[in-house]
Amino acid sequence: MTIAWGRWGVLCAVLLLAACASDTHLTFLNPQGPVADAQRWHFYVVLGVMAVLVAGPIFLLLPFFAWRYRYGNNTSRYTPNWEFSKVLEIMAWGGPIVIVAVLAFFVWRDTHKLDPYKPLVSGQAPLRVQVIGYDWKWLFIYPDQGVASIGIMAMPAGRPVSLQITSATVMQSFFIPALGSQMYAMGGMVTQLNLQADKPGRSLGENTMYNGNGFHQQQFTAQAMTPAGFAAWIGKVRADGIPLDAHILQLVSQRATRSDLIAALPGTRSMGSNVYFRRTSAALFPAVVKATRDGERALPPAAFTPAATVPSVAPSMMEHK
Amino acid sequence: MSIAGLFEHPLGRLGLDSLPFWKMLEHPTRSDIVNGIIATGAASVVVLGALGLIVVLTRYRLWRVLWSEWLTSPDHKKIGIMYVVIAFVMLARALIEAGLMRAQQAYGLGGGFLSPDHFAQLFSTHGTIMIFFMAMPFLTGVINYVMPLQIGARDVSFPVLNSVSLGLTAAGAALVMVSLVLGKFSTGGWFGYPPYTEATFSPGVGPDYWIWALTLGSLGSTFTGINFAVTVYKERAPGMKLMRMPLFTWTALCTSILMIFAMPPLTVATAQLALDRYLGFHYFTNALGGNMMHFANLFWLFGHPEVYILILPAFGVYSEVISTFSGKVLYGYRSLVMATMTIAILSFTVWLHHFFTMGQSANINAVFGIASMLIGIPTGVKIYDWMLTMFRGRVRFTVPMVYSIGFILLFVLGGMSGILLANPTVDYQVHNTVFLVAHFHNMAVPGLLFGMIAAYHFWFPKAFGFRLNERWGLVAALCWIFGFMLAFFPLYVLGLMGLPRRTVAYTEPSYVPLEWVAFLGALLILTALASLLWQLWVSIKQRDENRVFAGDPWDGRSLEWSNSAPPPEYNFAVIPEVKGRDAFTMSKEGGTAYQRPDTYQDIELPKNSALGPVIAALGFALAFGLVWHIWWMVILSFLAAVAALILRGFARNTTRIVTAHEVRQQHLRWIDAVATATAIARADENKPANEGLAQHASDGVVP
Numbered sequence A: 001m002t003i004a005w006g007r008w009g010v011l012c013a014v015l016l017l018a019a020c021a022s023d024t025h026l027t028f029l030n031p032q033g034p035v036a037d038a039q040r041w042h043f044y045v046v047l048g049v050m051a052v053l054v055a056g057p058i059f060l061l062l063p064f065f066a067w068r069y070r071y072g073n074n075t076s077r078y079t080p081n082w083e084f085s086k087v088l089e090i091m092a093w094g095g096p097i098v099i100v101a102v103l104a105f106f107v108w109r110d111t112h113k114l115d116p117y118k119p120l121v122s123g124q125a126p127l128r129v130q131v132i133g134y135d136w137k138w139l140f141i142y143p144d145q146g147v148a149s150i151g152i153m154a155m156p157a158g159r160p161v162s163l164q165i166t167s168a169t170v171m172q173s174f175f176i177p178a179l180g181s182q183m184y185a186m187g188g189m190v191t192q193l194n195l196q197a198d199k200p201g202r203s204l205g206e207n208t209m210y211n212g213n214g215f216h217q218q219q220f221t222a223q224a225m226t227p228a229g230f231a232a233w234i235g236k237v238r239a240d241g242i243p244l245d246a247h248i249l250q251l252v253s254q255r256a257t258r259s260d261l262i263a264a265l266p267g268t269r270s271m272g273s274n275v276y277f278r279r280t281s282a283a284l285f286p287a288v289v290k291a292t293r294d295g296e297r298a299l300p301p302a303a304f305t306p307a308a309t310v311p312s313v314a315p316s317m318m319e320h321k
Numbered sequence B: 001m002s003i004a005g006l007f008e009h010p011l012g013r014l015g016l017d018s019l020p021f022w023k024m025l026e027h028p029t030r031s032d033i034v035n036g037i038i039a040t041g042a043a044s045v046v047v048l049g050a051l052g053l054i055v056v057l058t059r060y061r062l063w064r065v066l067w068s069e070w071l072t073s074p075d076h077k078k079i080g081i082m083y084v085v086i087a088f089v090m091l092a093r094a095l096i097e098a099g100l101m102r103a104q105q106a107y108g109l110g111g112g113f114l115s116p117d118h119f120a121q122l123f124s125t126h127g128t129i130m131i132f133f134m135a136m137p138f139l140t141g142v143i144n145y146v147m148p149l150q151i152g153a154r155d156v157s158f159p160v161l162n163s164v165s166l167g168l169t170a171a172g173a174a175l176v177m178v179s180l181v182l183g184k185f186s187t188g189g190w191f192g193y194p195p196y197t198e199a200t201f202s203p204g205v206g207p208d209y210w211i212w213a214l215t216l217g218s219l220g221s222t223f224t225g226i227n228f229a230v231t232v233y234k235e236r237a238p239g240m241k242l243m244r245m246p247l248f249t250w251t252a253l254c255t256s257i258l259m260i261f262a263m264p265p266l267t268v269a270t271a272q273l274a275l276d277r278y279l280g281f282h283y284f285t286n287a288l289g290g291n292m293m294h295f296a297n298l299f300w301l302f303g304h305p306e307v308y309i310l311i312l313p314a315f316g317v318y319s320e321v322i323s324t325f326s327g328k329v330l331y332g333y334r335s336l337v338m339a340t341m342t343i344a345i346l347s348f349t350v351w352l353h354h355f356f357t358m359g360q361s362a363n364i365n366a367v368f369g370i371a372s373m374l375i376g377i378p379t380g381v382k383i384y385d386w387m388l389t390m391f392r393g394r395v396r397f398t399v400p401m402v403y404s405i406g407f408i409l410l411f412v413l414g415g416m417s418g419i420l421l422a423n424p425t426v427d428y429q430v431h432n433t434v435f436l437v438a439h440f441h442n443m444a445v446p447g448l449l450f451g452m453i454a455a456y457h458f459w460f461p462k463a464f465g466f467r468l469n470e471r472w473g474l475v476a477a478l479c480w481i482f483g484f485m486l487a488f489f490p491l492y493v494l495g496l497m498g499l500p501r502r503t504v505a506y507t508e509p510s511y512v513p514l515e516w517v518a519f520l521g522a523l524l525i526l527t528a529l530a531s532l533l534w535q536l537w538v539s540i541k542q543r544d545e546n547r548v549f550a551g552d553p554w555d556g557r558s559l560e561w562s563n564s565a566p567p568p569e570y571n572f573a574v575i576p577e578v579k580g581r582d583a584f585t586m587s588k589e590g591g592t593a594y595q596r597p598d599t600y601q602d603i604e605l606p607k608n609s610a611l612g613p614v615i616a617a618l619g620f621a622l623a624f625g626l627v628w629h630i631w632w633m634v635i636l637s638f639l640a641a642v643a644a645l646i647l648r649g650f651a652r653n654t655t656r657i658v659t660a661h662e663v664r665q666q667h668l669r670w671i672d673a674v675a676t677a678t679a680i681a682r683a684d685e686n687k688p689a690n691e692g693l694a695q696h697a698s699d700g701v702v703p
C-alpha cells in the first residue's frame, strides 16, 4: 500500500513538472492574444463581484445562523411564527436585482466588444484563413497564399487573423482557448471568428463538440510566428507540400484521425505529424460549403485549380454584419 | 413493403453480433477483450437481476401480490413508491457508469482502458438515464406521493392515467436497460445532436434506442404534468386556497405546468429525427434544406425548462424541510411562491444560452445572456428566504437538514458558475468543456439529487410507517457532500485548462492529478450510494423499534402529517377543513387535531386497472420493434395498444366502495393508537420513543 502511494506521489510530481515544462498554452487565463486577455478580465470581474456580493454573505451567515439557532441553544431568540419583514424582503429582492443589473452592464458591453465576428482593430490587414472541419481533423486553407495545412495553424504574431469556418461533416466546435472564443462549424454554413496572437508561441487548438471515435484526437497546434518566420513557413509549405487534388481530398474526408490520414497519404513522410498542401485553390472552401449544403459528392474542377478567380462564399444564415 | 416482406427478417436487425461479447470473440484484441468483459458484465447484471427477481417472486409466491397490490393499483401512493424504486435502480446504474468514466479518465493520459465507442455510450446512457429515468421518476414519484396528501385529496384526478404514465416511464427505462444486453446505445450524448445522430453518421441502433426511450419517457411526463396540474386545480380540500398550499405543492404545480409546455418540443424534435432516420426526411441533415440548429432550438426549448422541472420540486422539498426542522413558519411564503412562478416563466426565455457559439449577432447573445442572469434574482430570493427561515429558529441537524445546508452552500457556487456561463464572453471560453460539466452537476447533484434524497428521508416514515436509520443516513449525506466536492470542483479547473467534455483520453500530463482527485470523489460517491443501501437494510431490520404509526414523526406542518403512517388507501377518513397555511400545525395548536368524527361515510375509490402494465408492455414492444426494425412486432403492438385504449373506454364499474364501517374501524384503530402514544419533545426525535406524536407549544413546552 505505502509503496503504491509513494510511487503515485512520484508520478504526480513528475507529471506536474512535465506540465510546467510543456510549452503549449492551454488556457485563456494565460492569454496569448488580446481576445483571450479581455475574456480573462471579464471572467475575473464577474467572479470577483459574485464572490464578494453573493457567496461571501451566504457563506458567512448560513453557518452562523445554523449554529446560533441550533436546537438546544436556549440562549438565542426563538420566534416560531415570525414570517415576514418588509425591510428584509426588500433587501432579498433588491440585492440580487442590483447585482444582476451591474453584471448585465458588463454583459452588454463585453458581448459587443468581443463579438467574434467583429474584425480586430489593427494597423495591418487581417490574414485570411478558411477552416474546414472533417472527422477528425481540421483543414486550414490560406486562400491568399495558395497553401493549406492539417495539424498546424500557422499565423504571424501581431497581425489579426480572420477565420471562416465550416464543416464538411457533422457539427463541430473550433477552439483555441489561449487565443480566444470558440465557434461552431456547421455543414453548409459559414461562421466567422477573429483572433490574434501577440507573440510567437504554441497554443492548443481543438474541437469541443463530440463527433465520434477520433474526437479526442482532433487537436492541432496554433503556432504564432514572427512575420519573417511566417513567410518562411509559407515558403516551406509551397516547397514541400503535396497538391490537394480530388483524390487527396477524398482521403482527407474519410472518418479517420490525422495519424491515420498521414499513413494513407503519399509523400507525407517528411512532414512529421502535420500535412502540408501547396497550390490550393481559393475556390475550394466555397465549393465544400456548397457541396455539403447541396448534398453533392463531387466538387467542381475549379475547386482544385489554383489561381482561379476567387468566388465569394454565397451568403448563408450564419453571416451577419 | 409486401406482407411477406414483413416476415422476411422476423428478427429485424437483431443478430448474434448484437450480443456484447460477440466482437471480443471475433477479434480477441486486448482492447476488445477489456471492453467486451465490461459490457458483458453489465449485461449479465441486467439479465441476472431480472432472473433473480423472477425467482424471488415465484419462490415467495409474490406474483399475485405484485400484480394486484402494485402494478395495477391506481393508488397515487403506490404509484409514487414505484416511481421512486425505478429512480433508485437507474441511479445505481448511472452512478456506476459515472465511476467507470472517472476511472477511465484517471487513466486517460494517452489511452486508458475503455474504447472511445464504449466511453461514448457511457456518457450518453449516464446523461440520458440521470435526466429522464432517474431525476424525472424520482420527482414524479415524490410529488405523486406527497402532493395529494398535502392538499387533502383522496387521489390524483386521473388515477388510471397516472398508472399509464408510470408504465410508459418504466418501458422507457427498460429499453435503456435492454440496450446493455442487445446492441449498443447511442453515442450522441444526452442531447443527441444531429447530424451526428442521423443515419448517415450513426447507422446503428444506438440513436434509435435513445429516440424511443425518450419518446416513451416524455409522453409519460406530459401526461403526468396534465394529471398533477388538474389535481392541484380541482382536488383541493375545502378551504385549501391557492395561497394556503404548502410550498412543495406550489413547486409541484409549477413543475407540472412546465412539463405540459416543455415536453412537446422534445417529442416533436425526436419524432422529426426519427422521420429523418427511418423515412429519409431531411429535417436536420446537412443537405437538402435540413438544418441541425432547428434541432438545437427545439431541444433546448425543452431542455432549459427541463432543468427547472428538475429543480423546482427540490426547492419545494427544501422549503418544507427547512421550515420543519427549524421549528418555524416558512419565512417569506408569498415571495417564495412569486419566485417559483417567476422562475417557471423565465425558464422559457433563455434556451439560446446553450448555443451562444453558433455565430448569431452580439445583440441576440447579450439579450439571452441577461435573460439568463435574471433567473438568478428569484433564485437568490429563495436562498435568502430559506436562511431567514432558520434565523431565530431551533435548527435540528437531521439528515434532510444536513442535505439542505449542504445544498444551499454548494448550490450558491453552482449558481455562480451559472452566472459566469450566462456571460457570452465567458461561455465562448468554457462552453463544451468540463467546466460546463462541473456547472450542471453542481446544480443537479446538490440541487436536485440532494433534494430528492432529503425527500426520501423526510417522507419515508410516512410511507412505510418507520423511520430510517439516522447514523447511516448521516454517513451517506457526508459522503455525498464531500464526494461531490472532490468529484466536481477539479472539473472547474480542468475546464479552464481547456479539457473538452466527453473526452475519452488526453495527451496533456497536467490534467492527470486533478482527474485522480475527481476519481476519488466518484469513489466516495459510490460509498454514499452503498451507505444508503445499507441504511435501508438496517432500517428494515430495526423497523419495529422505529415505528411512527401515529404519523407525525417530525412535528410536521402540512396535512400529510395529519393521518397515520402509512396512511389509509383513501388518505383521509374525513376530508379535512383547511383554515390557513400550515394547516396541521394550526390544528395542533388549536387543539383540533386527531378528532373522532361522529359519523363516517362510504368512500368511493377507483378500481384496479390493468391498463398501465398493458400499455407498458405494448409500449416497450413497440419501441423495441422500432429499434430493431421488427416490423410485425411494431404493427401488432401498436394495434394492440390502440385496442386496449378503446376497450378501456367501454369499461363500466370502474370504482369501488370502502364502506363507512371499514373506514370507521381503521380510523378508530389509529386514533386509539394516537391516544395511547406518548408525545415527545424534539430532542427525542431520533429515538425509539418517537412514535409519531409531537409535543407542541400549546402543551406549554418549547418543542
Ligand code: HEM
Pocket: B095, B098, B099, B101, B102, B123, B124, B126, B127, B128, B130, B131, B135, B188, B189, B190, B191, B434, B437, B441, B444, B445, B448, B449, B487, B500, B501, B502, B503, B522, B525
Ligand atoms: C453524483 C455523481 C455523478 C458523477 C460522478 C457523474 C459523472 C459524470 C461524468 C464523468 C460525465 C461525463 C463528463 C464528460 O462528458 O466529460 C457526466 C455527464 C453527465 N451527467 Fe453526470 N455524474 C453524476 C451525477 C449526475 C446527475 C445527478 C445528473 C443529472 C440529474 C447527471 C447528468 C449528467 C449529464 C446530463 C451528463 C452529460 C452527458 C452528455 O455528455 O451527454 N449526472 N457525469
Ligand SMILES: [Cu+2]
Pocket: B303, B304, B307, B350, B351, B353, B354
Ligand atoms: Cu439552459
